Amino acid sequence: xxxxxxxxxxxxxxxxxxxxxxxxxxxxxxxxxxxxxxxxxxxxxxxxxxxxxxxxxxxxxxxxxxxxxxxxxxxxxxxxxxxxxxxxxxxxxxxxxxxxxxxxxxxxxxxxxxxxxxxxxxxxxxxxxxxxxxxxxxxxxxxxxxxxxxxxxxxxxxxxxxxxxxxxxxxxxxxxxxxxxxxxxxxxxxxxxxxxxxxxxxxxxxxxxxxxxxxxxxxxxxxxxxxxxxxxxxxxxxxxxxxxxxxxxxxxxxxxxxxxxxxxxxxxxxxxxxxxxxxxxxxxxxxxxxxxxxxxxxxxxxxxxxxxxxxxxxxxxxxxxxxxxxxxxxxxxxxxxxxxxxxxxxxxxxxxxxxxxxxxxxxxxxxxxxxxxxxxxxxxxxxxxxxxxxxxxxxxxxxxxxxxxxxxxxxxxxxxx
Numbered sequence: 001x002x003x004x005x006x007x008x009x010x011x012x013x014x015x016x017x018x019x020x021x022x023x024x025x026x027x028x029x030x031x032x033x034x035x036x037x038x039x040x041x042x043x044x045x046x047x048x049x050x051x052x053x054x055x056x057x058x059x060x061x062x063x064x065x066x067x068x069x070x071x072x073x074x075x076x077x078x079x080x081x082x083x084x085x086x087x088x089x090x091x092x093x094x095x096x097x098x099x100x101x102x103x104x105x106x107x108x109x110x111x112x113x114x115x116x117x118x119x120x121x122x123x124x125x126x127x128x129x130x131x132x133x134x135x136x137x138x139x140x141x142x143x144x145x146x147x148x149x150x151x152x153x154x155x156x157x158x159x160x161x162x163x164x165x166x167x168x169x170x171x172x173x174x175x176x177x178x179x180x181x182x183x184x185x186x187x188x189x190x191x192x193x194x195x196x197x198x199x200x201x202x203x204x205x206x207x208x209x210x211x212x213x214x215x216x217x218x219x220x221x222x223x224x225x226x227x228x229x230x231x232x233x234x235x236x237x238x239x240x241x242x243x244x245x246x247x248x249x250x251x252x253x254x255x256x257x258x259x260x261x262x263x264x265x266x267x268x269x270x271x272x273x274x275x276x277x278x279x280x281x282x283x284x285x286x287x288x289x290x291x292x293x294x295x296x297x298x299x300x301x302x303x304x305x306x307x308x309x310x311x312x313x314x315x316x317x318x319x320x321x322x323x324x325x326x327x328x329x330x331x332x333x334x335x336x337x338x339x340x341x342x343x344x345x346x347x348x349x350x351x352x353x354x355x356x357x358x359x360x361x362x363x364x365x366x367x368x369x370x371x372x373x374x375x376x377x378x379x380x381x382x383x384x385x386x387x388x389x390x391x392x393x394x395x396x397x398x399x400x401x402x403x404x405x406x407x408x409x410x411x412x413x414x415x416x417x
Contacts, residue, residue, distance in 0.1 A: 035250040040356050041384040041402040049398065050252035052082075072161065072265075076131045082398070083391055084135035093146055097134075101174035104156035106134045108145035109187065117190035119417050120151045120183055121229065122176050126200030126388070128262030129160045129168055139394040140199075143407050148414040151189050153179050157205070161269030168266070169332060172205050173212060180223050191223035193417055195347075197410070199390060200254075200359070201262065203233025207335035207346075207366070214345040227417055228349045229410060232387055235336035235362040237263045237328045238291045240278050243304055244360035251356045254387035259358060267328050273321050281318040282325050291329075291337055300364055336366050343369055348376035350413040352406065354385030380409050 034050055036043050060074035089095050094109045110118070123141055125132040134156045145152040157171035176196065183189035198206040210228045239245075240260060249256035260277040264270050276282055283291070297304075297311065331338035349370055353363035360381070367379040382389070385402055393403040 034252055034255070036252065037356060039384055040251070040386055041389070042400045045398075045400065046252055046386065049392070053253060072130055076133075076159075079127075079131055080133060080135060083395060084133065084138070085395075086135060086138055090142065090146065093142060095142075100153070100155075100178035103171045103175040103178075104134065105175055105179075106138075106141070106154045106156070107187070108141050108152040108154070110145055110149045110151065112149060114149065114188070117184065117188055117193070118149065118151050119414065120153065120179070120187070120189040120191075120194040121414060122153045122155060122172075122179055122194065122196050122225075124155050124157065124172050124196070124198035124202035124205040126198065126202045126231075126391075127159075128258070129201045129266040130262060131159065132202075136391065140390055140407065143393065143404075144410060144414065147408070147411040150414050151183075151187050160265040164265075164269050165267050165327065165333060169205055169208055169212070172209050176209065176213075176225075183223075193226050194223065195227040195229050195414070195417060196225045197229030197231070197350075198233070199231035200387065201234055201266070203230040204235060204333075204335065206230060207233060207235060207349075208332045210346045211331055211335055211338055211342050214342070214347075225347050227347050227413075229413065230349060230363065230366075231352045231390065231406070231410065232354050232357050232359050232385075233351070233363055233366070234259065234262075234359050235366050236291075236295070236334040237277065237325070238283050238287070238334060238337060239280065239295050241280065242295065242361040243297050243300060244362075245358045246310065248356050248358045248360070251358070251386055254358055256358050263328055263333070264325070267325055267333065270324070273324060276318055276321045277325070281316065282321045283329070284317045284322060287329065294336060294365055294369055295361075297361075299368060300361060304361065304364065336362060336369070340373055344373040344375060346370070346375060348378075350378045350380075350410070352380050352382065352409055354382045354387060354389065356385065357387040359387060378413055382406055 036046055040046060056075055056078040060071035063069040063074055064071040092111055094111055096107045098105050098107055125137040134154045137154055141152045141154045144150060155172055155175045157168045180191050180194060183191045183194060196206040196209055206228050207230055210225055213224055240256060245256050257274060260274045261271055264273060327333060329337060331342055351363045351367045353360045367377045370377045382402060385406060389400055389403050390406055392398045392400050393407055
């Protein structure tokens with residue numbers, strides 16, 4: 001071996017070692033910044049999952065800085081490998097990959113005989129509008145379809161930052177309206193028994209679409225959604241200092257700072273304004289007062305304030321940041337902030353929250369508002385749950401014991417429709 005080849009190989013080895021040290025150092029630093037309370041389901045395993053996801057993000061950031069691959073694309077690819085393994089189709093279920101109004105969907109049809117027309121669920125996956133896919137939600141949709149004997153349509157809407165608001169909501173609307181128009185003849189589903197559902201960002205899309213369809217219902221739809229099924233939904237971007245944001249700010253897999261990042265990616269594909277959103281500088285004083293009626297911590301159950309919470313209200317706002325994100329304060333991005341007339345027109349809701357989730361209070365406030373407006377609500381809080389828990393249902397060593405119970409609550413509600 002020549003001297004120059006030996007030097008080249010040693011250089012590559014040194015570079016690889018340095019890269020490993022950088023990744024390990026950053027991952028360790030991130031791990032030190034996270035805090036998983038003792039009451040969380042599978043606490044030790046969640047630490048490992050968080051470490052794995054942080055490692056993926058760090059490597060993606062390095063590749064992005066080197067101009068080799070965008071961080072978001074790399075993260076999506078790795079998440080798909082981790083969570084998107086597709087198993088043989090189980091007995092009692094038929095699965096088809098189709099396109100509804102040019103939007104990719106996967107339809108899960110129970111094959112067991114049914115005396116009448118079935119119920120249906122149009123499902124929008126989570127992932128902060130930037131990740132997640134039909135494949136990564138395969139196990140979730142299979143479980144709901146089989147256990148509740150429901151035809152489930154999983155929607156593959158386009159993702160940010162390549163596609164920003166309202167692309168995702170438009171895709172979901174197009175797929176939903178198409179399914180409602182063909183449900184009876186094409187799938188044996190009663191269009192009057194079709195619910196919209198989703199988790200996290202998907203729950204946001206489901207809630208927002210219910211409001212949009214309620215506004216457009218007259219003469220435009222053969223049927224309207226019969227219910228909204230919201231699993232730890234993100235429902236507002238006006239206040240990132242609610243008790244759940246403070247109490248669970250460092251609980252994986254959704255940290256407080258990431259929520260602001262995801263909202264910005266959805267709205268405009270930018271990220272520089274994250275600190276301003278977290279400080280509340282994007283909301284003018286008069287709007288803070290207006291939204292305060294619906295985001296008052298005093299309106300939360302007593303248990304929601306047992307852990308540390310300090311009321312924080314920004315005394316000023318930044319006009320430039322407000323202009324950048326003002327669409328996000330509207331009801332199509334923040335469904336919780338809709339006026340009473342819009343909310344009173346939506347269908348009954350099932351809202352599931354997790355105690356150790358920054359988005360817990362969004363779901364609670366939304367449930368309270370609907371109840372006061374006379375909209376039937378079923379609310380359930382998972383005492384040991386964390387954000388994203390259903391993503392790990394039936395994932396082998398990545399599975400969490402509470403995940404099946406969470407999906408079981410969804411199935412129980414679906415059976416009532």
